[in-house]
Amino acid sequence: MVLFKKITQLQQYLAKAVTTGQQIGFVPTMGALHEGHLQLVKQSLQTTQLTVCSIFVNPTQFNDANDFDKYPITLEADIECLEQQGCHVLFIPSVQEMYPTGVQASQHYPLGNLENVLEGAFRPNHYQGVCQVVHRLLDIVQPHQLFLGQKDFQQCMVLQWLVDFLALPTQIHIVPTVRNTQGLALSSRNTRLTAPQQQQALAIYQNMAWLKTQLKPGKLTALTEHIKTNLLAAGFEKIDYVAICEPTTLAEVQEWDGQTKLVVLIAAFLHGVRLIDNEYITI
Numbered sequence: 661m662v663l664f665k666k667i668t669q670l671q672q673y674l675a676k677a678v679t680t681g682q683q684i685g686f687v688p689t690m691g692a693l694h695e696g697h698l699q700l701v702k703q704s705l706q707t708t709q710l711t712v713c714s715i716f717v718n719p720t721q722f723n724d725a726n727d728f729d730k731y732p733i734t735l736e737a738d739i740e741c742l743e744q745q746g747c748h749v750l751f752i753p754s755v756q757e758m759y760p761t762g763v764q765a766s767q768h769y770p771l772g773n774l775e776n777v778l779e780g781a782f783r784p785n786h787y788q789g790v791c792q793v794v795h796r797l798l799d800i801v802q803p804h805q806l807f808l809g810q811k812d813f814q815q816c817m818v819l820q821w822l823v824d825f826l827a828l829p830t831q832i833h834i835v836p837t838v839r840n841t842q843g844l845a846l847s848s849r850n851t852r853l854t855a856p857q858q859q860q861a862l863a864i865y866q867n868m869a870w871l872k873t874q875l876k877p878g879k880l881t882a883l884t885e886h887i888k889t890n891l892l893a894a895g896f897e898k899i900d901y902v903a904i905c906e907p908t909t910l911a912e913v914q915e916w917d918g919q920t921k922l923v924v925l926i927a928a929f930l931h932g933v934r935l936i937d938n939e940y941i942t943i
């Protein structure tokens with residue numbers, strides 16, 4: 661694996677690969693890599709000829725300074741995992757390299773309703789920061805294929821919007837959420853929970869599984885309220901949302917017609933760690 665810290669050197673390397681007809685696959689991450697990230701890398705290795713992974717903890721997408729300060733950094737282990745996986749290129753820029761004129765936004769992304777609902781509503785400016793960093797990374801890497809995790813459901817929609825908005829030729833692949841054997845969605849933030857706390861965190865997955873068994877046409881509010889009560893009983897201290905939505909618009913579905921495809925999305929705090937997860941709940 662070749663490692664780059666500087667944009668110009670990475671771009672020189674990638675330009676050579678492109679002239680030989682290689683397709684570039686790109687996996688942007690914030691590091692503290694786990695099997696979920698590695699699944700994205702595997703998919704890229706299978707689909708393209710040159711896989712580029714980036715590790716950059718983007719300060720502009722954190723609406724909570726404490727979350728940014730506590731974000732886990734495990735660079736040596738990350739490099740080893742990526743080497744083992746067969747990743748070709750790792751890009752690890754500094755903040756100065758990414759934002760030479762400063763971290764302030766240089767443009768506003770008109771995300772519309774995507775920014776008013778769920779993560780958008782609870783994390784003001786988060787998606788502006790996500791668009792800012794991914795726009796910059798896409799400019800630098802110019803990938804043919806971009807690999808994203810379904811774990812960040814709304815982020816996938818935001819980034820599809822970005823690619824369309826910028827009229828880029830990049831194709832997005834959404835990789836299903838990787839979970840541990842008990843169902844907990846792998847997340848870099850899980851490392852901030854002890855083993856017993858991670859057991860408590862399973863309540864999210866268990867409630868999503870329960871929801872699938874309860875779903876029938878009619879009002880859905882009692883189900884989401886029941887899940888909120890269960891999560892609080894399991895030890896979650898704050899619930900941002902438990903929402904059953906139509907997956908292409910994220911419009912919340914209060915009453916189900918038995919036909920519309922549905923996804924459940926949950927965000928809640930456990931021991932100060934904000935966890936998110938989602939699952940399609942219709943077949």
Ligand code: AMP
Pocket residue numbers: 688689690691695696697699700807808809810811812835836837838839845846847848
């Ligand atoms: P992050 O490092 O959290 O910014 O995530 C980088 C990429 O990995 C994003 O596209 C995430 O959606 C994806 N990702 C994170 N966790 C998982 C997971 N458990 N399964 C699949 N993809 C994931």
